Structures are given as C-alpha cells and as structure tokens.
Amino acid sequence: MIGDKKVLYSAMQATGVLHIGNYFGALQNWVNLSEEYECFYAVADLHALTIRRDPAELRKSTRNVLMMYIAAGLDPEKNCVYYQSSVPAHAELAWIMNCFTYLGELNRMTQFKDKSAKHSDNINAGLLTYPVLMACDILLYQADVVPVGLDQKQHLELTRDIAERFNAIYGDVFTIPEPYIGTTGARVMSLADPTKKMSKSDENQNSVVYVLDDKDTIIRKFKRAITDSDTRIIYSEDKPGIMNLMDIYGAATGKTNEEIEREFDGKGYGDFKLAVGETVADVLAPIKERFEQLSKDKAYVDSVIKNNTEKASYFAEKTLRKVQKKVGLPERIR
Ligand code: TRP
Numbered sequence: 470m471i472g473d474k475k476v477l478y479s480a481m482q483a484t485g486v487l488h489i490g491n492y493f494g495a496l497q498n499w500v501n502l503s504e505e506y507e508c509f510y511a512v513a514d515l516h517a518l519t520i521r522r523d524p525a526e527l528r529k530s531t532r533n534v535l536m537m538y539i540a541a542g543l544d545p546e547k548n549c550v551y552y553q554s555s556v557p558a559h560a561e562l563a564w565i566m567n568c569f570t571y572l573g574e575l576n577r578m579t580q581f582k583d584k585s586a587k588h589s590d591n592i593n594a595g596l597l598t599y600p601v602l603m604a605c606d607i608l609l610y611q612a613d614v615v616p617v618g619l620d621q622k623q624h625l626e627l628t629r630d631i632a633e634r635f636n637a638i639y640g641d642v643f644t645i646p647e648p649y650i651g652t653t654g655a656r657v658m659s660l661a662d663p664t665k666k667m668s669k670s671d672e673n674q675n676s677v678v679y680v681l682d683d684k685d686t687i688i689r690k691f692k693r694a695i696t697d698s699d700t701r702i703i704y705s706e707d708k709p710g711i712m713n714l715m716d717i718y719g720a721a722t723g724k725t726n727e728e729i730e731r732e733f734d735g736k737g738y739g740d741f742k743l744a745v746g747e748t749v750a751d752v753l754a755p756i757k758e759r760f761e762q763l764s765k766d767k768a769y770v771d772s773v774i775k776n777n778t779e780k781a782s783y784f785a786e787k788t789l790r791k792v793q794k795k796v797g798l799p800e801r802i803r
Contacts, residue, residue: 470613471784477506477649478612480513480553480603483531489678489749490657490667492541492756493720494618498654500542502616509610509781510538511553515560515602519595520588536770537680540760545773551781552774553606558785562605563598565792569635570601570627578623604628608643609785616649618656639795643788655720660694663709681757684750691746692739702733702741711738718745721752 470476479499481491499510514531531552538550553559575581575597585592603624607615608631617625625648632643659665661676671677678690696710704715704726715729718741724732733741763770794800 470611471507474505474507475613476610476644477502477508477614477616478510478607478610478646479508479616480511480516480606481534483512483514483517483527483534485526485530485669486533487537487680488657488667488669489680489717489753492680492753493657493717494654495616496538496541496543497720498616499538499548502649503543503548506614508543508548509612509784510543510548510550511606511781512538512551513603513606514552514554516553516599519584519593519599521591532770535774536760536763537756539770539773540756540763541680542756545777549777549780550773551777555774555778556609556781556785558609558782558789559602559605562609562785562789562792563602565796566601566605566608566631566635567598570598570604570631574627574630575600578627580620580624600624600627601631604631607646608632609788610781611644611784611788612646613644614649615646618654622648635792642791642795655716657717657720658709658713660690660713663695663713678749680753681760682753683757684747684754687750687753688743688746691742691749694742696738696742700737702736702738703730711741714741714745718748721745721748 479495481487481495487496499508502508512531512534514527517527517531535550535552538548539545543550578600581597581599584596588596603621604627607625607628615625615628625646629645632645636642636645657667659667659671659673659676660678661671661673665671667677669677669679675690675693678687682690691714694710694714696714697708699708702711702715704712706712715726718724718729719726733744790801
C-alpha cells in the first residue's frame, strides 16, 4: 500500500514500435486502472538485453515505449513511468534473489524453453534468469497486483514462490503479488493467421497493425485480414479470423459480442472489416498525434523521466535496503 492505495506494477519490453496487440492487450487497460491504484510502469530495457540488440535501436525503442505510455493516456503525474535500467535497485536485488531461486525452477519456465529454441546461438544466462529480474521488478515496489498476459503468468507464480521462500526465512519483507483479475485486455491475433499472436517479428507485415500506422494503412491491413468462407459475423471458435476482428472491434468500442453481432446482422465481411479498420484508426489517431508532439518536446519528456526515476528509486531503495540488511550485507556508508 502507498497511502490508501494498493500498488500495481507492470512493464513492457522495449521492443521497438508497439502494435495494437500491445495497446488493446495491455496499455488501454493500464489507463483505466490508474485512478484506483498507485501504478508503476517500467520499460523493461534490461530484459531486452537477453536478445542481441542494436544499441542505437534499443535506446530509441526504450524512449519510444515510454512516450507511448504517456501518449496512450497514462498521466505521468499519477503513474510512475520509468526506465528499469535507471533504477539500479532492480539489478542489485536481482543478484540477491538469484541466490534464492533454484535452477530447476528456472529450467522449467516455458518462455525460457521457447526462447532457447528460437535463439539457439545465444542461450545466455540472462535468458535463464529473466524471471528473477522480473520478480525483483515487482517485489521492489511491494506490488499488490500485476496485470499480465497469459504468457507471463508462470513468471508471476515464480515471483510469488521466491517471495514466499524469502519471507519464510526473514519475516514479512515482501508483499506477495496477485495477478490482476479483471478485464486484462484483448488477445490480439495476427491478421494473416488468426491462430498466431500478432507479432512485430512476423514476416508478413500486413498481419501487424502498429499504433503509429496511418489511417489508410490501417484500413488496408484490415481489408486484407484472413477470415473464412462463411459470410456471417458471429463469435464462434471455428471462425478464428472473425473472432479476432470482433475482439479488436470490441476493445476499440467497448461493445459486447452480442451487440456487434446485431450491428452487423445481414452485412458482409467487407463492411465489417472496413468498420473495424476505421474504428481502430479513429482510436489510434489521437495517440499518434500525442506521440508526435512528445517526440518534439524533449525537455518535457526528460523532466517526466527525471521525476519518475526519483520516485521509483525512492520506493525501490527502501525495499532493497531492507533486504540487504536481512541477509547480512553491511550498512552502506557513504
Ligand atoms: N516479461 C514481461 C513481458 O515480456 C515484461 C515485464 C518485465 C514485466 N518486468 C515485468 C511484466 C514486471 C510485469 C511485471 O511481457
């Protein structure tokens, strides 16, 4: 708790430009949570190093993701948006917590197995200990709730296990975080293959809609979306393409599946795809505009980053000092 509010923590990796999966799946919801919780949202730039990155590109991506947080509507006066690497407590706690995490636990993580298979030429130790750093992100702020997608649930469970293990030895040092239950956002699938998650690394760039795409591009991509040979707009497991478009349209408008089905009753896929494209473009337009303004206002963005880094450091260091003391490290004399 900070004041009378529960603490909410989440982060995104600094992976270049964001697409509508990032927006409808996470960011849009984050914006809705900011009144109820004391929120911390990091750009996980240290996590990004587990895969070889071009330095200039990583630096740019990290800043872009942070500007995107603000452009999407996270008020940086109320939400602590910051760079993970700018708060050294993350890396410091990670070392300590590495010593409280078992190799067996890390080897079991499905994301580690997937990423090792995908990057077999660079299975570095960071890829293995990735979830420990993520646990430290969360634990440093004594977070009560963490909104995460399905693919991160196992990491959150590990976070709870590590924290409980530590608390069992040293007393109640860490708050045990809960997954955020509630609308966690739409799971947005590829427009070219609705059985796969939308991904910026997809070879077919028509399958990905970026938050910064212009209106014509967005509409064109939706027009080409793969559907099926039926004609009805109904939400059904055997129509994954239509399900995906309905999920996206629902996320963009707040309409339920029933409302969408009624709205497009008797209309064809062409009409529906156009409506989805136009609606998504309208939702994204002000975000794109705000992002472009922020890109030009270096002084403002820098001041936001400075203030929020200080705020994050204050809370993170409080926890770190407590942990250092508990495990027996000497008091820091400066
Ligand atoms: N690993 C998360 C992802 O890829 C990003 C992340 C880093 C995160 N630290 C976190 C998410 C802490 C929630 C809480 O999506």
